[in-house]
Structures are given as C-alpha cells and as structure tokens.
Amino acid sequence: GQQLNQSPQSMFIQEGEDVSMNCTSSSIFNTWLWYKQDPGEGPVLLIALYKAGELTSNGRLTAQFGITRKDSFLNISASIPSDVGIYFCAGHLGNFGNEKLTFGTGTRLTIIP
Amino acid sequence: SAVISQKPSRDICQRGTSLTIQCQVDSQVTMMFWYRQQPGQSLTLIATANQGSEATYESGFVIDKFPISRPNLTFSTLTVSNMSPEDSSIYLCSVHVLANTEAFFGQGTRLTVV
Numbered sequence: 001g002q003q004l005n006q007s008p009q010s011m012f013i014q015e016g017e018d019v020s021m022n023c024t025s026s027s028i029f030n031t032w033l034w035y036k037q038d039p040g041e042g043p044v045l046l047i048a049l050y051k052a053g054e055l056t057s058n059g060r061l062t063a064q065f066g067i068t069r070k071d072s073f074l075n076i077s078a079s080i081p082s083d084v085g086i087y088f089c090a091g092h093l094g095n096f097g098n099e100k101l102t103f104g105t106g107t108r109l110t111i112i113p
Numbered sequence: 114s115a116v117i118s119q120k121p122s123r124d125i126c127q128r129g130t131s132l133t134i135q136c137q138v139d140s141q142v143t144m145m146f147w148y149r150q151q152p153g154q155s156l157t158l159i160a161t162a163n164q165g166s167e168a169t170y171e172s173g174f175v176i177d178k179f180p181i182s183r184p185n186l187t188f189s190t191l192t193v194s195n196m197s198p199e200d201s202s203i204y205l206c207s208v209h210v211l212a213n214t215e216a217f218f219g220q221g222t223r224l225t226v227v
Binding site: 033042044045090092100104105 | 117146154156158219220221223
C-alpha cells in the first residue's frame, strides 16, 4: 500500500529555533494535512493543503503542498515549549469512495531547556 | 470542525475479554473511521464505518476481531474482541468534515491488555 515517509524521525532543538520537517510519498495525493499529537490525546489538525504548490500559514506554522503532489513540508518558526509533540502528515486522494487518509511515520519534536 | 467524544478514555482489561469503545459526534457525518495507534507508532486505519451498511475493513483487520456498529449518523462503536496483550494500543475515532477533506479525531482510548 501507499506509504508516507517523514523526516526527520525526531528533532531536538532549543526554544526559539525554527523547525522544518517534510513528508514524501511514493504516489500522488490531492490533499495534504498536517497534525500534531500531544501525549494522551488524539491528533489535532494544524494545516490543510488542497492545491499543488499551495503555501499556507497558521500563525507560526507554514506548510506547502509540493508541485509534484508527492511531498509536503511543515515549518515552525520561533519554537516555544508547547510545540513539543509528534507531528504527522497525512495524504488524501479526495475522491468519492476513497475518503481514507494515509498517515506519515511521524516526527517527534523535543525542546531542550 | 467537529467535536468527537470517545469513551472510555482508557482501560486495563484481562486477556480473553472484549471491550467496546464508543464514539459520539456533535453533528451528522456520513463516514466515521476507526484507527489503531500502537505504542510509538503512526496511525493505522482499521475500518470505515458507514451508516446503514457493514463496515469496510482494511487489510489485516477482520470483523470477528473488530466488530463495528453504526446505528445512526452521530454514533459508532468499535469492539476489540478476545483481547491479547498485542491489542494494547490507542484506538481513535475520526470523522471527515467538508466531504473528503479535513479529518478530526477523538481523544482516543488507551487500551492495556494484561
């Protein structure tokens, strides 16, 4: 089946640093979603991308939908302690009858005091 | 968006028993999805729950092990049957809003089988 590879697998940064992570696919998606999961919680939607080449921001977060439709990246600027968690990308074909999401392997973000 | 409530939030169960997880949504949705998240892993789709028809299961998941009910457009249950320690995971309910696009999740049910 389809697989989404996220990199890096984990990141250790200092507060205030910028963060960049990406997600690549072996096949095309029509929608890319980025989620954050805190311990003991379900994933929370951060950003949704619907068009190839689209660049979307949500506060300190910026995400882009790759031109090839096989990749996406997420940037976090000026990281703060509450950014700690696991970030997942997810791809969606967006076709009726095929509504399911494929999730990436996740990037664990840790902020070093 | 959608507000999704899952119950129980966590449980510790004896092997060989079954646990039913409930998922309640604050609005009517056509499709509901059940995921499993094993410790330290990503989310894996178990099945899609359609109102008025049988659930559609993904490869590696079967109805006898994970029976699903979908009695109306705001509610679904997932049962984990004849549990073993390998079933220890977080189970998550999800719905799509705006047809085929954004997916929202419940807080999950953390299951430990001893």
